[in-house]
Amino acid sequence: xxxxxxxxxxxxLKLAAKxxxxxxxxxxxxxxxxxxxxxxxxxxAVEPMMRGMGLSPQAAVPxxxxxxxxxxxxxxxxxxxxxxxxxxxxxxxxxxxFLATCxxxxxxxxxxxxxxxxxxxxxxVRLLIAFGLTAALAWLWRRKAGEE
Amino acid sequence: xxxxxxxxxxxxxxxxxxxLQTSLKLIKFVLPLYVAVDLLKKTPVIDLLxxxxxxxMQLFGLPGAAAFAFIAAFLLNLYAALAVMAPLDLTPWQxxxxxxMMGIAHNLLxxxxxxxxxxxxxxxxxxxRLLIAGVTGMLLELGHRLWVG
Numbered sequence: 001x002x003x004x005x006x007x008x009x010x011x012x013l014k015l016a017a018k019x020x021x022x023x024x025x026x027x028x029x030x031x032x033x034x035x036x037x038x039x040x041x042x043x044x045a046v047e048p049m050m051r052g053m054g055l056s057p058q059a060a061v062p063x064x065x066x067x068x069x070x071x072x073x074x075x076x077x078x079x080x081x082x083x084x085x086x087x088x089x090x091x092x093x094x095x096x097x098f099l100a101t102c103x104x105x106x107x108x109x110x111x112x113x114x115x116x117x118x119x120x121x122x123x124x125v126r127l128l129i130a131f132g133l134t135a136a137l138a139w140l141w142r143r144k145a146g147e148e
Numbered sequence: 149x150x151x152x153x154x155x156x157x158x159x160x161x162x163x164x165x166x167x168l169q170t171s172l173k174l175i176k177f178v179l180p181l182y183v184a185v186d187l188l189k190k191t192p193v194i195d196l197l198x199x200x201x202x203x204x205m206q207l208f209g210l211p212g213a214a215a216f217a218f219i220a221a222f223l224l225n226l227y228a229a230l231a232v233m234a235p236l237d238l239t240p241w242q243x244x245x246x247x248x249m250m251g252i253a254h255n256l257l258x259x260x261x262x263x264x265x266x267x268x269x270x271x272x273x274x275x276x277r278l279l280i281a282g283v284t285g286m287l288l289e290l291g292h293r294l295w296v297g
Contacts, residue, residue, distance in 0.1 A: 030165025112247030
């Protein structure tokens, strides 16, 4: 019995060590690289995609905060920006739909990669679904309301 | 985004501390839950309850016991789900499947409230997440079966 407990504890500690060894270096690299001009250019490149999802450029900061930091941690920024900019209800729901399916993508993907998952599939499919659904809803909603 | 760009040493420190914080948060869930599930695995409890969920989990190509990981993901968070999954000996494909579905739908109580507080309809969005996760999981499993043959 004691041995079983020790084995379980050892397995748990191994997993904990693996998490530390993978998560800390990757988060550090991400933090160092994230101010690189390439990311700013990428930001401009996604503008047409945002328009496709019915989102105005004002939604960019809360959207990207959510995508990278997550809803729970990015909540402060999302709520504040959403109120300041007074995003219309339609855009708030569209952004909510995107973020509901797709947020904190770096961390979420990483922890499943640690135990053997395929990060590219998890990340790619999630982004694709979030984008597809939001764009589809934006298109439907626009037609129904007959607004710009 | 008008922000000042911190210098490299600051970024290194921020990243290192951020990574440590994430890891510690993870480990807080991983240690007790992993030990609990690993010990339960030695008893018939997991097998019995797993059988109950097997027909549902089969839709996604997962063993019945994976249901525990989903419960942990929906009610708590992904760290808890990870800790439950780790001792279950899932294949890499099954981990990917779980990771994708749980990535879409997790921490539903807290995040539903947060989404609601931004002025969007939290309840409706939470329902959407569960539906999307389910449909995605089934489609991915279908694709996987066609691919592998």
